[in-house]
Amino acid sequence: MQNTIIVGASGYTGAELAQILTRHPHFNLMALYVSTNSADANKPISTLYPKLKQIVDLPLLPLPENTEKLTALAQSIDTVFLATAHEVSHDLAPIFLAAGCKVFDLSGAYRVNNAAFYTEFYGFKHQYPELLKNAVYGLAEWNAEKIKHTNLVAVAGCYPTVSQLSLKPLIENHLLDLSQLPVINAVSGVSGAGRKASLTSSFCEVSLNAYGVFNHRHQPEIATHLGTEVIFTPHLGNFKRGILATITAKLKPGVTDTQIHSAYQQYYANKPLIRIYEQGLPSIQAVEFTPYCDIGFATKNGHIIIIGAEDNLLKGAAAQAVQCANIRYGFDETVGLI
Numbered sequence: 001m002q003n004t005i006i007v008g009a010s011g012y013t014g015a016e017l018a019q020i021l022t023r024h025p026h027f028n029l030m031a032l033y034v035s036t037n038s039a040d041a042n043k044p045i046s047t048l049y050p051k052l053k054q055i056v057d058l059p060l061l062p063l064p065e066n067t068e069k070l071t072a073l074a075q076s077i078d079t080v081f082l083a084t085a086h087e088v089s090h091d092l093a094p095i096f097l098a099a100g101c102k103v104f105d106l107s108g109a110y111r112v113n114n115a116a117f118y119t120e121f122y123g124f125k126h127q128y129p130e131l132l133k134n135a136v137y138g139l140a141e142w143n144a145e146k147i148k149h150t151n152l153v154a155v156a157g158c159y160p161t162v163s164q165l166s167l168k169p170l171i172e173n174h175l176l177d178l179s180q181l182p183v184i185n186a187v188s189g190v191s192g193a194g195r196k197a198s199l200t201s202s203f204c205e206v207s208l209n210a211y212g213v214f215n216h217r218h219q220p221e222i223a224t225h226l227g228t229e230v231i232f233t234p235h236l237g238n239f240k241r242g243i244l245a246t247i248t249a250k251l252k253p254g255v256t257d258t259q260i261h262s263a264y265q266q267y268y269a270n271k272p273l274i275r276i277y278e279q280g281l282p283s284i285q286a287v288e289f290t291p292y293c294d295i296g297f298a299t300k301n302g303h304i305i306i307i308g309a310e311d312n313l314l315k316g317a318a319a320q321a322v323q324c325a326n327i328r329y330g331f332d333e334t335v336g337l338i
């Protein structure tokens with residue numbers, strides 16, 4: 001059993017992690033943490049999420065502020081899941097790594113090996129270039145070999161997960177004419193913005209709107225790890241959870257539906273958390289509350305429209321983090337997830 005804690009456990013992804021890890025046969029969920037001065041400190045997580053009553057009733061402990069105590073905590077565990085904001089993960093990961101822990105970070109703090117990217121898109125100066133260089137990008141279906149040998153997994157972002165899982169097999173198989181940039185339009189439920197109250201995510205404000213047009217931080221994350229530029233436009237929809245991505249791309253001349261199906265089969269035949277549609281198209285209803293990413297497509301006149309769907313809190317965050325941890329420890333990658 002791996003002794004494990006979650007930091008940021010009261011947030012939306014943290015609560016999903018708590019539920020998954022409580023039932024996981026190989027992780028011993030020791031404790032849940034929030035910030036030192038959290039308004040929720042010492043409350044059982046199930047008072048915030050009544051659906052967790054009698055499933056996870058652990059208290060939300062304030063994270064020790066002092067580095068010595070934090071190091072002592074880190075030395076007492078094997079694994080930490082950081083379900084915290086980027087800046088918080090940026091500061092905490094090195095402390096846990098120095099103590100020998102395996103770190104699974106759900107934030108964007110270690111996803112892109114380019115310090116300038118953090119100044120431009122995250123608004124802070126990255127202080128740990130060596131960790132950034134050595135962190136493994138946690139896109140589980142594509143990076144399993146590297147994930148097996150790292151102590152720092154930077155779990156892929158929610159939109160980047162569904163976008164890359166949909167596009168990568170076609171790009172790797174040279175089926176797309178990339179002189180026309182793939183165009184990704186994706187709609188996310190409001191839980192993507194986290195639990196903290198904000199005007200844009202309040203009930204009367206949420207509608208269906210594009211945001212981050214031409215400047216969302218997930219565009220460079222996707223482009224970096226796909227190895228090709230894309231046009232990416234996120235949208236906020238008035239539902240709680242799930243992401244639906246509609247991706248338009250140009251096919252190389254003569255590419256057939258059979259070749260496209262074969263490409264998806266080739267990469268995902270042994271990837272149990274990817275479901276390729278033979279007919280029909282994915283929807284959020286098909287994936288919400290599940291760890292799957294569903295992919296379907298249609299072609300016409302030399303173009304393809306790919307539809308990808310996932311639950312942003314699960315395959316887009318907590319479930320993929322546990323999938324990466326399963327891979328890291330050599331467990332079946334779906335343990336605790338299906």
Ligand SMILES: NC(=O)C1=CN([C@@H]2O[C@H](COP(=O)(O)OP(=O)(O)OC[C@H]3O[C@@H](n4cnc5c(N)ncnc54)[C@H](OP(=O)(O)O)[C@@H]3O)[C@@H](O)[C@H]2O)C=CC1
Nearest residue numbers: 008010011012013034035038083084106107192194195317
């Ligand atoms: N929501 C989503 O769909 C996805 C989120 N992510 C990423 O996962 C991370 C968590 O997201 P999400 O769950 O939505 O966030 P939330 O805002 O819902 O939760 C954040 C959590 O962090 C805690 N926290 C805040 N400051 C600190 C601190 N200094 N030390 C320890 N804990 C702290 C909060 O509790 P308190 O403030 O009470 O201390 C809360 O438990 C983010 O980096 C996000 O980008 C990734 C993919 C998808």
Ligand SMILES: CC(=O)N[C@@H](CCC(=O)OP(=O)(O)O)C(=O)O
Nearest residue numbers: 106107108157158188189192193
């Ligand atoms: C709807 C919404 O606001 N979504 C968030 C993305 C979710 C998230 O937290 O981003 P990571 O996957 O990079 O961690 C956003 O656009 O910033």
